[in-house]
Amino acid sequence: MLSNLDPTPSCHKTLLRSDALYQYMLETSVYPREPEVLKELRECTSRHSWNKMATSPDEGQFLMMLLKLMNAKNTLEVGVYTGYSLLCTALSLPSDGKVIALDIDKEAYEIGAPFIVKAGVAHKVDFRDGPAMDGIDMLLKDESNHGFFDFIFVDADKNNYLNYHKRLIKLVKVGGLIAYDNTLWNGALVASPNDELPKYIRYYMDYILDLNQTLAQDSRIQISQVPISDGITLCRRLI
Template identity: 40%
Template sequence: MSQQLYSYLLAHTREPQVLQELRLETAGLQGGHMQIAPEQGTLLSLLVQLLGVSSAIEVGVFTGYSSLAVALALPPDGRLVAFDRDPVSMEVARRLVALNRDPVSMEVARRYWAKAGVSDKVDGRLGPALEGLQQLLQQEGPGSFDFAFIDADKRGYQAYFELCLQLVKPGGCIAVDNVLFYGKVADAAVNDKATLALRQFNKDLMADERVSFSIVPIGDGMALCRKQ
């Protein structure tokens, strides 16, 4: 997409003021490129509304743009369980948690959840997402959520997907970001670990009859999967 056409797309994307402010603040932080694009946030919001989602999971919060987009679209009694392994080392993260403090990106997320008035809908959990999802499955059981969004470490995608598939009810949706990975998945000369993991994930998804799915070329590519 040309820059001219993308500018047109952005001009015709409804982005709430609070999300725009969060996007601009995140752009100035280390790792700001990890934030989803405004049009992806709009798509997530629309999916939540179209599917009548009342309970959702997010794997990978960063500064909270996607979680905020989802939370704003949830009904008043809706809830989002959002897992994040902060960009700082887990050792630093553990020390901060022990001191009842959040690493920088989660602090930003919580601040904007509060600013948007959705803090009561979002349960932000810091730590390894795999362990968190396993605990959630034990606590609430299979099929207890309507929707899940995965946007975290690429080598963990398959494990996250398997757990989300158990947690989401039949007919529910799992959205997975970065499946086109800057075009690297289509370039045979690129073989870093993250790219290889995403290639395998996409290949497995193609053969997975537990879901119907479509890769939408929005942002860095988003796979939309409906649990059968």
């Protein structure tokens, strides 16, 4: 893993250079504003073996801000796990809003489902169990879904992000947003060949590199690479 304390003077502007600063940010600006039910879900998830997969609370706060700014009403999530980002979404939608949530792991979703109920937002959540590609292809079959979604959050199998992109660009409305998560991939994108990287980081790295290149060249979208958490690339559909 690369150090986030690299003092290279080549002047990246990221201020978040230390764990202490991250902790400061969480304690000052994130935790005090985190809805109680999200905190409970986060704490419950932290006892689960794959808890590292969960969306971080600062990223959750960012997603909630985006959704509110956009007045998002119809959204899609690809990759739910125990539902931290899903609950952030459901809490941000109006009462007649909907989030369709796709994941192959129903058991993980069921860990978080009681918190969705407790938050009083279960009526906004449509969880669909199964491979996301099938769920997306099913949505595409119905023409009324084309250009229907205000916001799509993609946080599942990284090797398929580009395959998802080909499809999701049809589902998001013009002016709507697709957000791809983990696009800075633990800093590994700039690792040298000799750097020791966890196996899964190395395995998916080329897919993320390819994704980032492709999104940067895709004239159908405006993009912004936001270095929050593990990096999130916002893609606003232009045409």
